[in-house]
Amino acid sequence: MIKSVQELKSILERLLKDNECVIISPHINPDVDAMSSSLALYTISKSMGKDTYIVIDDESGKLDSSLINIFADLPTNINIIRPREIPTIISNKKSLLIVSDTNKASMIPIKNLAMFSDLIVIDHHDLDSNSIKGENMCVLSDVSSASEITYELLRQWGIRVIGRNSHHKADNDLFLADYLLSGIVLDTDSFRKGKVSSKTMKNVSKMLSSGASLEFVNDIFRSESTSALRVHGLVSKSDIELFNVAIALNKDDPEMIYTIVELAKAADYLIELKGMDAAFVLGYIKEGLVGISARSKGRIPVGKIMSEYGGGGNAYQAAAKVATNDIKGLKLEIEKLAIPGYKLN
Ligand SMILES: [Mn+2]
Numbered sequence: 001m002i003k004s005v006q007e008l009k010s011i012l013e014r015l016l017k018d019n020e021c022v023i024i025s026p027h028i029n030p031d032v033d034a035m036s037s038s039l040a041l042y043t044i045s046k047s048m049g050k051d052t053y054i055v056i057d058d059e060s061g062k063l064d065s066s067l068i069n070i071f072a073d074l075p076t077n078i079n080i081i082r083p084r085e086i087p088t089i090i091s092n093k094k095s096l097l098i099v100s101d102t103n104k105a106s107m108i109p110i111k112n113l114a115m116f117s118d119l120i121v122i123d124h125h126d127l128d129s130n131s132i133k134g135e136n137m138c139v140l141s142d143v144s145s146a147s148e149i150t151y152e153l154l155r156q157w158g159i160r161v162i163g164r165n166s167h168h169k170a171d172n173d174l175f176l177a178d179y180l181l182s183g184i185v186l187d188t189d190s191f192r193k194g195k196v197s198s199k200t201m202k203n204v205s206k207m208l209s210s211g212a213s214l215e216f217v218n219d220i221f222r223s224e225s226t227s228a229l230r231v232h233g234l235v236s237k238s239d240i241e242l243f244n245v246a247i248a249l250n251k252d253d254p255e256m257i258y259t260i261v262e263l264a265k266a267a268d269y270l271i272e273l274k275g276m277d278a279a280f281v282l283g284y285i286k287e288g289l290v291g292i293s294a295r296s297k298g299r300i301p302v303g304k305i306m307s308e309y310g311g312g313g314n315a316y317q318a319a320a321k322v323a324t325n326d327i328k329g330l331k332l333e334i335e336k337l338a339i340p341g342y343k344l345n
Pocket residue numbers: 033034101124145146187
């Protein structure tokens with residue numbers, strides 16, 4: 001177990017020296033913290049002259065809206081790949097996998113960890129029985145975010161971190177100060193909760209001195225709040241059926257395209273309502289493909305129901321993607337499967 005950023009630096013440095021090719025994996029459906037920390041790790045790996053790639057899950061229909069600002073901002077020479085490209089890229093080279101912002105194998109878009117020569121996990125979430133069991137686990141759960149960990153790592157490495165307001169910027173500079181500050185703001189809900197320490201505030205202060213732009217950060221979360229309104233729209237249009245099962249879809253505009261994160265947020269909200277046994281939220285994630293996010297208190301087997309549609313999960317949280325243009329028909333099917341005793345009526 002790696003217990004400090006200092007220790008992380010020496011181990012990561014050795015792993016980077018030992019390997020030719022480096023794959024960085026944020027968690028599936030990456031958020032701003034996962035993406036920003038991955039970009040910081042990308043910069044470090046590149047500074048060591050390594051062939052470096054960031055792998056983004058392409059299973060999800062649409063990326064989180066808050067990432068749009070970051071992707072639009074990146075120079076075009078950043079190597080972003082899909083999971084299916086990995087075997088060809090690493091072929092028989094010595095390769096290192098760096099996992100960022102999660103410590104669970106089920107949360108990364110790579111099934112076969114054995115194809116890598118080395119693995120290191122950099123995260124700030126608590127460990128549990130589903131965590132990856134590797135020797136290079138850097139899980140600092142008293143730090144606010146993966147962004148804060150990787151910011152400290154960049155400083156230890158002696159890599160200059162700047163934001164768009166810096167007076168010393170050059171072409172093709174990555175504005176890591178902007179992205180990493182956004183990651184901290186996301187994971188601490190704007191310093192309202194999570195692991196905010198005096199060190200976090202010192203790091204934020206340094207980011208601002210390096211030209212981090214609050215305007216950029218605010219703009220990212222403006223798009224987040226537009227997304228929050230969309231989630232509210234889904235929630236307010238749900239039917240609370242018999243036996244306290246909520247089944248939601250946007251009845252006013254059934255064709256509306258949602259992100260998987262938005263469907264999940266709506267389901268999370270509905271299941272918390274008093275007396276609710278299960279919640280299913282349906283929405284198109286792209287044309288012809290409906291995402292379903294399901295939650296249960298345990299009595300209604302959402303994992304089993306979602307597996308009928310080729311999806312998966314457990315008794316409490318599950319999801320599926322269904323190729324269909326008939327979202328209303330799908331809702332009726334879900335009702336039959338989910339509502340106990342429905343068939344008796
Ligand atoms: Mn995070």
